[in-house]
Amino acid sequence: MTSTWVSVLASYLHLLAVAVYLGGSVAMEFVLGPAQKFIPPAQAQVMGQKSADRFLTLVWGSLALFPISGMLLLFSTSNQSQVSGDKFFTTTYGRTLFGMIFLWCVLVINGVIITFVLRPRLNQKASGKGGGSNVSANLERAGKAARWVSIITRIDLGVAVFIVLLGASMAYGNGLI
Amino acid sequence: MKVFLLFVFGLGWSVYLGGALVMAWVWRPLQKGLPPGQTGILCLKMGRIYKYLALVSLGLVAVSWAILGLIDHHGVLIGSNGVFEVGVSGLLRGIIGAAVWLALVGFVLFMGVFLHPSSHVRAETNQGEAGREKMKEMRLKSISRMNKVLKAELATALVATLIMALSSATVIPGGH
Numbered sequence: 001m002t003s004t005w006v007s008v009l010a011s012y013l014h015l016l017a018v019a020v021y022l023g024g025s026v027a028m029e030f031v032l033g034p035a036q037k038f039i040p041p042a043q044a045q046v047m048g049q050k051s052a053d054r055f056l057t058l059v060w061g062s063l064a065l066f067p068i069s070g071m072l073l074l075f076s077t078s079n080q081s082q083v084s085g086d087k088f089f090t091t092t093y094g095r096t097l098f099g100m101i102f103l104w105c106v107l108v109i110n111g112v113i114i115t116f117v118l119r120p121r122l123n124q125k126a127s128g129k130g131g132g133s134n135v136s137a138n139l140e141r142a143g144k145a146a147r148w149v150s151i152i153t154r155i156d157l158g159v160a161v162f163i164v165l166l167g168a169s170m171a172y173g174n175g176l177i
Numbered sequence: 178m179k180v181f182l183l184f185v186f187g188l189g190w191s192v193y194l195g196g197a198l199v200m201a202w203v204w205r206p207l208q209k210g211l212p213p214g215q216t217g218i219l220c221l222k223m224g225r226i227y228k229y230l231a232l233v234s235l236g237l238v239a240v241s242w243a244i245l246g247l248i249d250h251h252g253v254l255i256g257s258n259g260v261f262e263v264g265v266s267g268l269l270r271g272i273i274g275a276a277v278w279l280a281l282v283g284f285v286l287f288m289g290v291f292l293h294p295s296s297h298v299r300a301e302t303n304q305g306e307a308g309r310e311k312m313k314e315m316r317l318k319s320i321s322r323m324n325k326v327l328k329a330e331l332a333t334a335l336v337a338t339l340i341m342a343l344s345s346a347t348v349i350p351g352g353h
Binding site: 008009011012015016018019020021022023024025026027028030031032034035036038039040043046047050051054055058161164165167168169171172 | 194197199203211223226230339343
């Protein structure tokens with residue numbers, strides 16, 4: 001019965017990771033985001049920074065949980081035979097799993113871009129680093145960065161929704177792709 | 178059809194649970210660092226959106242779960258040999274699922290309809306010092322209750338997720 005309980009634990013962690021990533025992104029984008037417009041811009045920026053810092057911890061935690069719980073799930077349910085060898089590309093189940101892994105990579109790359117490229121640019125605006133002559137340039141860069149964060153977040157949301165669809169197809173049948 | 182229903186179920190549940198987690202893990206701690214006036218405005222605006230988001234997602238969960246139950250007869254999410262399905266009878270599963278769902282809707286409504294509005298009450302100018310103190314006390318009590326209800330809601334939602342995991346994890350005969 002050990003594999004059954006490993007499977008329960010893996011399912012639990014997998015469900016939790018999906019909920020944190022997808023539901024968290026929806027709440028950040030459609031609940032916290034719009035509410036920020038009702039407070040002064042400077043305060044909104046501080047709030048945006050702090051909330052993003054906390055949320056990014058959740059995002060990276062769930063992105064790390066996806067492959068760990070997914071692999072546990074695959075092996076505990078003895079489904080690894082369905083994706084061994086060339087079955088990974090020749091069967092619907094294998095291709096769907098491959099699609100999910102590919103989309104997970106897209107989420108990780110987007111996460112890296114937001115965390116290590118765009119967020120530092122936004123923080124620079126808040127701290128006013130760069131001196132007086134660079135303030136307008138920093139503001140412009142930060143504005144661009146904020147727009148890109150918003151675009152990438154929405155792309156991530158779409159990708160996450162599609163991953164849920166692929167997951168549902170694997171849970172009930174043989175996959176989708 | 179079943180894949181689509183499970184997709185809707187997963188989407189609804191993810192949006193609901195993720196939203197509740199963000200409210201507890203991101204928004205609640207953030208409130209401490211904001212001026213009370215701005216916290217009040219943000220709380221009011223977010224509370225309204227979150228209430229509808231949570232209710233719509235729980236609605237999607239209920240509808241998809243019910244249709245899946247009707248299609249499958251035994252009222253399961255994934256298959257008839259899940260840990261939950263093997264260990265618990267069909268009627269009891271339905272009762273547990275409905276009870277958990279009702280509890281979650283109850284938490285959202287209790288917070289959205291009673292606690293949230295009373296945490297934003299303001300004293301009338303003619304109520305005097307005593308009136309203002311009373312209103313402040315009421316607000317603080319509501320906020321404290323809301324924190325407790327939010328924790329209870331999260332705990333219930335996490336238990337519900339465990340039930341889903343039990344339901345989707347297939348019993349492996351002789352598995353070790």
